[in-house]
Amino acid sequence: MVKTIKAGVAALKTLESWGVTHVYGIPGGTFNNMMYALDEEKDNLKYIHVRHEEVGALAAVADGKLTGHIGVAFGSAGPGATHLFQGAYDAKMDKVPTLFLVGQVEQRFMNYDFFQELDEDPMFQDAALYARTVTTAASLPHIIDEAIRRAYAGRGAAIVVIPNDLAAEEIPADGYYSAAATHATPVLPAGSDEQVDAALRLIGAAQRPVMYVGQGVCGAADTVMTLARKLQMPVITTAVGKPIIPYEFESLLGSAARVASKPANEALRVADLIMFVGSNYPFAEVMFSPNAKFIQIEADPKTLGKRHHTDVAILADAPATLKKMIDRSDDAPRSGWYQANVDNVKNWHQYNDDMMTRTTGKMRFEPVFGQINRIATDDAIFAIDVGDVTQNAVRLLKVNGRQAWTTSGLFATMGAGLPAALAGQLSFPKRQVFNLAGDGAAAMVMQDLDTEVRYHLPIINVVFSNNALGYIED
Structure with a gap:
């Protein structure tokens, strides 16, 4: 007699084989048989019952951002599926491998305009790099496996639509x-x-060179700092790349544009050479001088030359290339440009420290960040929502290189902070986790404070209230 297994259980075992430890979602009639499978696999795969599918979707993306491993969320047919869009687009735009499982009505009801039936494949075609509807029970675990491989290979969202009846078949x-x-x-x-x-x-x-780094140099902080000192090049990071270089590094200018710091913007205005490393910074067209010489080191051929005319384009591993630059270069003479930027950073830090220690007048956000810096552990995780809080966190959090930081970068969806905090605490239960959000963003997802309580997650939620959508109002 042939030994059998339910297709839904086989699909979940496939997730487990890829190292998935938890999935987010909300039950629905069209996902019932996958829910039964989750119950069978509850000792191996934890189900996190969120209060809104959008929260689950964004938490799954944050899993990928914080761990490098694929995150998984699900929703039932119709409205459950459409609520996953926020996560799918966040995964697409920040290039994060994420898998979304979508319920569908039983096959006998498909294409009959049945209750909550949507044609879910084309819905996700723009957001996802892989979207398939399962058509046979035997192919379900294979399609899950294929979706995960595609998500990793393309660094984005993969969608698998599962008709409810197929998950129950042997x-x-x-x-x-x-x-x-x-x-x-x-x-x-x-x-x-x-x-x-x-x-x-x-x-x-060059007289005024700067190095602009992004997530492509993650894990290579020492290399970046060594090269910066050797070639006398101050360093600017993207906002999402903030935790890569320690706050204390003397020539770390911060980030540029609006979610930015003063030294970075001032340096970029006069820089005559920009070395753009491991980044697809979206504001380059308006922040980088068109007359500056431009070196780009990038692992993705699609982004070479995308943001600026490029004098030297290097398709390569960024950290390895920076190490090679260290090996093949001589120490640059001590530079007045480098020292001026170091001094500017000191002044900027002093100004912010003064603001963070103020005890008179109306309550402002700076002293709150001062206290967060004081109590944060050496390996704390900061989940930053979108709005004024992003700008203030970029400027004021003293991230040390061992701490983690995540936000919704290019998609920049409000309400991303709490889901990311869920992901951080679930993936790293022994680390301290902060959710930093404005009142507008917090209001969008506050129902999932219940999820924190339900799963005994000791997340520190800080809400900055100005009774306005401050970033838009400004």
Whole structure:
């Protein structure tokens, strides 16, 4: 007799093989058989019952941002599916592997304009890099496996639509498998000697060079700082890249544009060379001088030359290329430009410290951030919502390089803070987690404070209230 397994259970075992430990969602009639499967697998896969599918979707994306591993959320057919859009677009725009499971009516009711039936494949075509409706029970675990591989390979959202009846069908227990054990991420080499030398010649000829780094240098803070000192290049980070370089680094200017710091904007206005490393910074067209020389080091060929005319374009692993630049360069002479930026950073920090220690007048946000800095542990996780709080967190949080930080970057959806805090506390239960949000964003997702309580998650929620959508009002 052939041993069998329910297709829904096989699908969840596929998730488990990829290291998924928890999934977010809300039950619905069209997801019932997957819920029964979750109950069968409850010892291996934790179900987090959120109060809104959008929160689950954004939490799944935050799982990916904080851990590097795929996050998973689900919704039932119709409105449950449409509530997942926020997460799908956040995953797309911030390039985060995320899987969304979507319920569908039973096959016998499909294409009959049945209750809550939507044509869910085309709905997600823009947001997702892979979207499929399962058509046979035996293919369900295979499609889950394929979706995960596509999400990792393309760094984005994958959607699997599951007709409810298929999840309950029995399939051969040995008829499915997972490719998790063979998963590999391609690693580019460093730039060539010729490319690195060309970049170094441009830097050597510049009077006011800056290095603008993004998430492509994650884990390479020491390399960035060593090169900055050696070549006398102050460092600017993207807002989402803030935690990569320690706040204390003497020439860290902060971030640029509006969610920014004063030293970074001042330096960019006069920089005559920008080395753009591991970033797809969306405001480059308005913040970078069109006359500046431009070096770009990037692992994604789609972004080379996208933001600025490029004098030296290097398709390569960014940290490896920076190390090669260190090895192939001589120490630059002590630079008045570098020292002026170091002094500017000191003045900026002193100003912010003065504001954060104020005890007179009306309550302002700066002293609150001062207390957050005081009580935050060395490995705290900061989940930052969108709005004025993003701007203030970029300027005032003294992130030390060991702490984590996440927000909704390019999509910039309000209400992302609490879901990210859920993800942080679930993925790192022993670490301190902050949710920092404005009153407008907090109001969008406040129902899921109940989720924090239900699962005994000791998240520190800080809500900054100005009774306005301050970032828009400004």
